[in-house]
Amino acid sequence: MKIGRTLPILAVSGFLFASYTIVSSNQPLPVALAAAEPAASPYESFIAGAGIVEAKSRNIAIGTALSGLVTRVAVEVGDKVKAGTPLFYLDDREARAELVTRKADLARARAGLVEARAILKDSESLSKLVEPLLKQRAVSDEEVLRRHNTLRISKARLSSAEAAVRQADALLASTQTTLDLLIVRASVDGEVLQVNVRPGEFAQTGFLATPLMLLGNLDPLHVRVDIDENDAWRFDRHSRAVAYLRGNRDFSVELTPAYVEPYVVPKRSLTGDSTEQVDTRVLQVLYSFDREKLPVYVGQLMDVFIEVQGHGDNSGPAI
Structure with missing residues (x-):
């Protein structure tokens, strides 16, 4: 008798539990509150774009x-x-050891140059002394020819010694350049x-x-803004522009135009990863601002709004 009562009770309990589970699982999940309110454009008509902070000199x-x-x-x-x-x-230990060798080679080459100049001077003197003796037939033609040949050889040795000095000097300069590159x-x-x-x-x-x-000139900072190619025709470099700090729209700064890179490229600055690419192509515009006016760091993302005058509706929320 007890078993006959228990089974219906269990069946009803199971049905109620299943109904509760189904109903509760179909309830819409509550929408999570945004960690930070997105920035809104101060202009009636505008172009919105994502910007990434970089150094004036590039990173x-x-x-x-x-x-x-x-x-x-x-x-x-x-x-x-x-x-x-x-x-x-x-x-630089190997380069410094080589530098000592190069200096010694240069000193030896310079000594050889001094020797070559002395030999040439001696040959010139002997050659000059034999000229008047030749007229007096006091020396043979062979002796005159020998001294002239000695003079030519001395001149050739001087040229060789000068070349050796230049070579030794060049090798020394090469080693010094290597030391500087280290x-x-x-x-x-x-x-x-x-x-x-x-x-x-x-x-x-x-x-x-x-x-x-990584090195960069941060005075002033630049923000590189990606403008969708569909909005490029609406862009005017002389228009006003403002940037809001991503994560806190209470921080903003007026931007000064720096320059435009007149080449549309695949978009890369979704997360700041320099290798990330999507199908969207963008025109990159550089603005500058004083780093003292905004607590921002190189590589940080910003929401940028550029005013558009006389070109129709705005472009919607920031990318």
Whole structure:
């Protein structure tokens, strides 16, 4: 009798539980609140684009002309440097040993040049002395010919000695150039943005996915704006433009036109990855602004709005 009552109760309970599960699973999920409100354009008609902050000089990936072991890093991230300031040093022991040899070769070549000049002077003197004796028949024709030949040989030896000095000097200059290349220097006035090399590591030449160092002139900063090719015809470089900090629209700055790169390229700045590409093609426009007016860093994304006058509707929200 108890079993007969239990089965219907269990069946009803299972039905109610299944109904509750179905109903609750079909409820729409609540929309999550945005972490930050998106920026809105201050202009009635505008072009919107994503911008990425970069140095005025572009972000310069520092490389090395010669491979070698890093012995010392002379700068740290954030250091301000002048053009020509040493950034890091490569092992130069072999080049310095070669420099000693080149200096000795140059000294020997110069000594040989002094000797050649003295021999030539002696040959010229002997040749001049024999000329009046020839008229008096005091010497034989063979002796005159021998002294003239000796003079020619002395001149040839002098030319050879001069060439040897030039060669030794050139080899010394080549070794000194090698020593200079083993000191990697800043190419422009700027600030050290990244240091990716340490003493004891091997620095390679050529293109590197991660540069040894990153350098840039941050006074002022530039923002590179991607304008969709469909909106390129509406763009006017003299129009007003404003940039909002991605993540906080309360931070904004008026932009000053810098220059336009007149070549439409595949869009790359969705995430800041320099290798990312999509089918969209964009016109890249550079604006400048004072870094003191906005708490922004190189590589950061911004929402940029460019005013459009007399060209129809706006282009919608920022990309």
